[in-house]
Amino acid sequence: MTLAIDVHDLVKRYGTRTVVDRFSLSLERGRICGFLGPNGSGKTTTLRMICGLLTPDGGGGTCLGYDLVRDREEIKRQTGYMTQRFGLYEDLTIRENLEFVARVYGLDRLKDRIDRSLERLALTTRQGQLAGSLSGGWKQRLALAACVLHEPKLLLLDEPTAGVDPKARRAFWDEIHAYAADGITVLVSTHYMDEAERCHEIAYIAYGALMARGTAHDIIRQSGLSAFIASGAGADRLAAKLREAPGVSAAAAFGTTLHVCGPDRAALERAIAPWRGDPGIAWEEAEPTLEDIFIHLMGRAQDNAPGG
Numbered sequence: 001m002t003l004a005i006d007v008h009d010l011v012k013r014y015g016t017r018t019v020v021d022r023f024s025l026s027l028e029r030g031r032i033c034g035f036l037g038p039n040g041s042g043k044t045t046t047l048r049m050i051c052g053l054l055t056p057d058g059g060g061g062t063c064l065g066y067d068l069v070r071d072r073e074e075i076k077r078q079t080g081y082m083t084q085r086f087g088l089y090e091d092l093t094i095r096e097n098l099e100f101v102a103r104v105y106g107l108d109r110l111k112d113r114i115d116r117s118l119e120r121l122a123l124t125t126r127q128g129q130l131a132g133s134l135s136g137g138w139k140q141r142l143a144l145a146a147c148v149l150h151e152p153k154l155l156l157l158d159e160p161t162a163g164v165d166p167k168a169r170r171a172f173w174d175e176i177h178a179y180a181a182d183g184i185t186v187l188v189s190t191h192y193m194d195e196a197e198r199c200h201e202i203a204y205i206a207y208g209a210l211m212a213r214g215t216a217h218d219i220i221r222q223s224g225l226s227a228f229i230a231s232g233a234g235a236d237r238l239a240a241k242l243r244e245a246p247g248v249s250a251a252a253a254f255g256t257t258l259h260v261c262g263p264d265r266a267a268l269e270r271a272i273a274p275w276r277g278d279p280g281i282a283w284e285e286a287e288p289t290l291e292d293i294f295i296h297l298m299g300r301a302q303d304n305a306p307g308g
């Protein structure tokens with residue numbers, strides 16, 4: 001079995017609203033897949049269907065070789081799911097939280113598992129500290145320690161580093177890579193582009209539908225977007241004007257430079273033409289960034305959405 005996740009045409013409806021719309025994903029074992037998409041696009045709902053917590057209204061497939069609907073209990077046993085909100089007890093210590101989780105799941109080798117998990121996530125020296133007194137980064141490490149106690153083969157992490165500082169996020173991602181190197185598969189939702197770039201591959205979803213899939217390099221190459229960077233006096237101040245111009249899907253200032261992109265190179269060149277002759281501004285063609293592409297896809301999905 002090389003595919004850890006192999007799901008096809010998953011559908012989830014709430015009332016008359018389809019929040020996940022024929023979503024398919026295959027992911028090989030030991031890979032880290034970043035799951036990106038705007039707020040409310042269906043990432044959490046999809047993660048919950050994959051780990052057997054929610055029953056799809058359509059479609060199906062396998063997770064760790066088990067049938068998504070028929071074998072939900074086995075899938076749950078072998079999957080670690082880290083929810084968006086810190087779900088541990090703030091008035092228990094780190095160790096007590098892990099003991100509690102281990103008992104709830106009826107795990108054996110309790111002391112051994114907890115010691116190993118504490119050590120692996122560098123929590124040993126803090127084990128007596130109350131969870132409520134931890135900083136955001138350490139809380140997330142504790143949450144990760146709790147969700148790997150039962151030695152899962154698949155980790156589903158829902159925005160695990162939201163609001164965490166860059167150093168702690170980097171350390172958290174080093175752990176994710178260490179788990180993947182041990183053969184654990186990771187599907188992780190995030191809104192951070194630097195994290196998307198740390199994934200082996202990416203799946204981008206909008207309005208419940210998969211819009212882009214592949215490595216960051218593939219997604220950039222296949223995007224069909226053109227981009228230009230302008231630098232020089234006042235270049236950054238052109239963003240507001242260019243954003244409204246036909247052919248421009250995104251224009252944003254980065255420091256003193258301006259980054260502009262669009263799906264049609266000729267239309268984009270027409271949009272920037274009025275400022276190309278300005279001797280104080282230098283223009284150069286650039287590769288679109290992942291963020292450019294996701295903003296473009298979001299706009300396209302909005303245009304196609306019901307009532308969009």
Ligand SMILES: Nc1ncnc2c1ncn2[C@@H]1O[C@H](COP(=O)(O)OP(=O)(O)OP(=O)(O)O)[C@@H](O)[C@H]1O
Nearest residue numbers: 014019037038039040041042043044045046084159
């Ligand atoms: N139990 C529910 N009942 C009704 N609607 C729901 C329910 N759960 C989720 N939704 C709706 O489904 C849509 C998808 O939500 P979901 O939480 O899966 O998105 P998301 O991509 O994880 O968002 P975010 O990035 O903000 O976490 C949203 O519009 C949400 O309001």
